Amino acid sequence: MEFDIAYLLRYLPSLLRGLALTVQASGIAILLSILVGLVGACIRVARVPVLSQLIVAYVEFIRNTPLLVQLFFVFFGLPALGLTLSLFWSGVLSLTLWAGAFQVENVRGGLAAIAPGLKEAARALGLNQAQYLRLVGLPLAVRVGLPSMLNTCVSVIKNSAYLSAIGVQELTGVAFDRIASDFRAFEMLAVLLAGYLSVVLSLSAAVRLLEHRLQAPFRR
Amino acid sequence: MSVRITGLSRRFNGQAALDDVSLEIARGEFTALLGPSGSGKTTLLRVLAGLDFPDAGLVEIDGRDVGQVPARERRVGVVFQHYALFRHMSVAENVAFGLRVRPRATRPAAAEIDRRVRELLELVQIPELAGRFPDQCSGGQRQRIALARALAIEPLLLLLDEPFAALDAVVRKDVRRWVRGLHDRLGITTILVTHDQEEALELADRVAVLDRGRLAQFAPPATLLEAPATAFVAGFLGEASCIPARLSGGRLESPLPGLAAPPAWPDGALRLFLRPHEVAVEAGPGPGLVRMVHPSLGAGTRVVLELEGHVLEGVVPPGLPVPERGGPCGLRALAATAFHEDGSRARLA
Numbered sequence: 124m125e126f127d128i129a130y131l132l133r134y135l136p137s138l139l140r141g142l143a144l145t146v147q148a149s150g151i152a153i154l155l156s157i158l159v160g161l162v163g164a165c166i167r168v169a170r171v172p173v174l175s176q177l178i179v180a181y182v183e184f185i186r187n188t189p190l191l192v193q194l195f196f197v198f199f200g201l202p203a204l205g206l207t208l209s210l211f212w213s214g215v216l217s218l219t220l221w222a223g224a225f226q227v228e229n230v231r232g233g234l235a236a237i238a239p240g241l242k243e244a245a246r247a248l249g250l251n252q253a254q255y256l257r258l259v260g261l262p263l264a265v266r267v268g269l270p271s272m273l274n275t276c277v278s279v280i281k282n283s284a285y286l287s288a289i290g291v292q293e294l295t296g297v298a299f300d301r302i303a304s305d306f307r308a309f310e311m312l313a314v315l316l317a318g319y320l321s322v323v324l325s326l327s328a329a330v331r332l333l334e335h336r337l338q339a340p341f342r343r
Numbered sequence: 344m345s346v347r348i349t350g351l352s353r354r355f356n357g358q359a360a361l362d363d364v365s366l367e368i369a370r371g372e373f374t375a376l377l378g379p380s381g382s383g384k385t386t387l388l389r390v391l392a393g394l395d396f397p398d399a400g401l402v403e404i405d406g407r408d409v410g411q412v413p414a415r416e417r418r419v420g421v422v423f424q425h426y427a428l429f430r431h432m433s434v435a436e437n438v439a440f441g442l443r444v445r446p447r448a449t450r451p452a453a454a455e456i457d458r459r460v461r462e463l464l465e466l467v468q469i470p471e472l473a474g475r476f477p478d479q480c481s482g483g484q485r486q487r488i489a490l491a492r493a494l495a496i497e498p499l500l501l502l503l504d505e506p507f508a509a510l511d512a513v514v515r516k517d518v519r520r521w522v523r524g525l526h527d528r529l530g531i532t533t534i535l536v537t538h539d540q541e542e543a544l545e546l547a548d549r550v551a552v553l554d555r556g557r558l559a560q561f562a563p564p565a566t567l568l569e570a571p572a573t574a575f576v577a578g579f580l581g582e583a584s585c586i587p588a589r590l591s592g593g594r595l596e597s598p599l600p601g602l603a604a605p606p607a608w609p610d611g612a613l614r615l616f617l618r619p620h621e622v623a624v625e626a627g628p629g630p631g632l633v634r635m636v637h638p639s640l641g642a643g644t645r646v647v648l649e650l651e652g653h654v655l656e657g658v659v660p661p662g663l664p665v666p667e668r669g670g671p672c673g674l675r676a677l678a679a680t681a682f683h684e685d686g687s688r689a690r691l692a
Contacts, residue, residue, distance in 0.1 A: 238425070240424075240425060240427040241429065243392075243421075243427065244428075244429075246393075246414040246415055247392055247393075247414050247415075249415040249416070249441055249444055250415060250444050258440075259429055262431045263430065263431055340430060340476035340479075341476070341478050343479055
């Protein structure tokens, strides 16, 4: 079987639309999940009563169930509870909840890595807990946790392929539909791999740049 | 009275870290808390800073009971052992930090903060480092940054927790003289926590010696050396060696010749504390076994020797022959501080 460029070019516009949707869905989910991670980790570290226990339960629940089942639950289950979301936003919500749990742990790990003396220094200088977390804890925790946070972000992009299972027309969805109708798997699968690889590699490059900037104070 | 501590106790898992400690420190005084590790000196510093809270007792700063006052409202500047600088902020930002985080009502204007930061960096003699980050500074420079940061909040009390421990020996001597000079200029009541007696004796107006959570003695350095209140203080300060002895029938039974029995003491066990210059060593036959010899300028040769299983240090007067390592030597006590088992103390000669 030959690699048919013409065939590929014919469907390139719809594949690019799919890619755009992949980038959109994962982009929004990545940003929201980082927010969840920062807030969740602070709540855990500050031991806010009730909320802190809820975060623990949330993280355990997400970590110990399959993303695909979580996705189905959001799309098919939540409407029964009175919350109906579009295909796209069901996908974004699932990815956010999934990645958020991991980001909580990533940021928490970063906070735990900070020398306890720093927190005491902050207290002695007049900072309260919230000020410490915002001005000292999180800026340092993010620097420490950046590699593991990037891992989670990469997983969000790769796992956005699951969204095709509920019918979101992102990259995988578009490609699989074509395979189902034309039975030309080779070109489509090659494009899929290349598409994800290019998105993930661009993200990694961007994060490396960010890391380089964030690490500037620590270079001698 | 600037700092008054009354009946302070703090326990960790039933173990007393501080046991009924009381001290009064005058405004502007430079005090050292001296003791071996585990003596409670750092716990006491943490309680003063509001980073730890006592189980019993009272802490007053400038006449105000601070028992319920959190650290951030105490206006106590702390220089931590490892400086605890904020690595992601520049030197100037570190120094400004304590002012910038104040609630708007008490926060100085941005221009005023900048001016103060410049002033403080001048004061600690590192104005050229303002734009650098802590990781780009040397140990001595970091120590100055930490000091400037602590001073920025205009503290009523300055606490220094082993601030010289991370510096190499040469820098340390310079820096501590400089710190004392700074104190004399600014007049801020200062408490230094240290396990290094040389540091405490050189820097402080008065030294509080802590022994397993209790205050053993609080006195000027000269008094500590001349009149140690307890056997612990005598043993801890001034490189003293400790030799057990007995009084029986008014006679002193000691492995070390040269000392007269203290008059009017009851029979019992004694401990003799001897500083190196109080033990005269001579080459030739004798009961001592020479372990180490280290020559020094002027004051004679220091000898570490063993006597009936006890290790002590003595001095060979200048000009006399020095015994060989591993060989015997003669020795004689010139003076000693004796503690009776009942706690009484006497100078022997």
